């Protein structure tokens with residue numbers, strides 16, 4: 076993240092901010108469906124929004140067979156996300172992704188591969204993706220990733236605490252994680268596919284922000300259901316409510332299962348309509364995705380050349 080001042084100091088747990096809240100699921104679903112159809116973007120605007128999606132992308136690899144060589148290739152893509160002729164055709168230079176996101180043991184390789192750039196390395200931590208490790212080990216993993224050079228830490232919350240409404244312990248855990256992050260910005264992954272209701276999503280979002288999360292993030296990419304628009308709407312409204320009470324701007328990161336340029340547009344429309352254009356920058360918005368860049372690159376190539384490109388030409392990410 077480029078602006079070190081954009082931090083959320085957090086506050087003590089205050090249940091009155093969320094305890095009485097219930098989210099009307101059909102209304103949230105209807106609003107989300109409307110967002111996807113409400114705008115038809117003109118070609119130039121569409122290209123500009125797709126370029127912005129790249130700027131805001133946490134280009135991710137989180138696979139059991141990750142290697143330093145794969146991470147190095149991913150970092151090369153983060154440095155130069157579009158082929159030269161597309162970049163030139165768009166009249167751009169110096170475009171990079173928002174960050175690269177990897178497992179803790181891959182942070183050093185990513186830092187090395189990104190030397191000489193301002194691209195931050197984000198690391199998942201705290202027993203990603205399930206988070207089912209003793210708290211001291213989860214905190215030690217954060218410190219390890221920071222020590223390796225991660226500038227951003229994507230923690231996972233304890234779903235069991237959220238599901239049984241143990242907000243005090245959830246707040247304490249997340250606050251301890253925030254402290255372990257030190258200067259690294261903290262994104263709190265709620266794993267919303269595990270949280271059962273949108274009301275739980277709202278409450279958990281609020282507790283994570285009260286505990287000091289700089290960003291709230293939907294999913295690990297490993298739950299049965301990952302980023303959806305109704306869940307995202309619920310989370311950004313919680314972020315808006317937290318901002319109205321505290322004056323602190325919280326970032327939002329949808330992640331998991333987003334693969335298309337259309338997804339990139341839909342989520343940006345959601346952010347613009349709910350939080351405003353101020354949020355459409357890497358300090359406050361990230362798209363977490365391992366396989367969305369290829370489709371965006373194809374769409375931008377079509378825009379520049381007027382011809383549709385075959386998918387094999389943009390194989391990585």
Ligand SMILES: O=C[C@H](O)COP(=O)(O)O
Pocket residue numbers: 135137176294295296297301330331332333363364365366
């Ligand atoms: O944080 C990012 C997600 O893990 C990426 O999920 P994905 O592989 O479904 O794009």
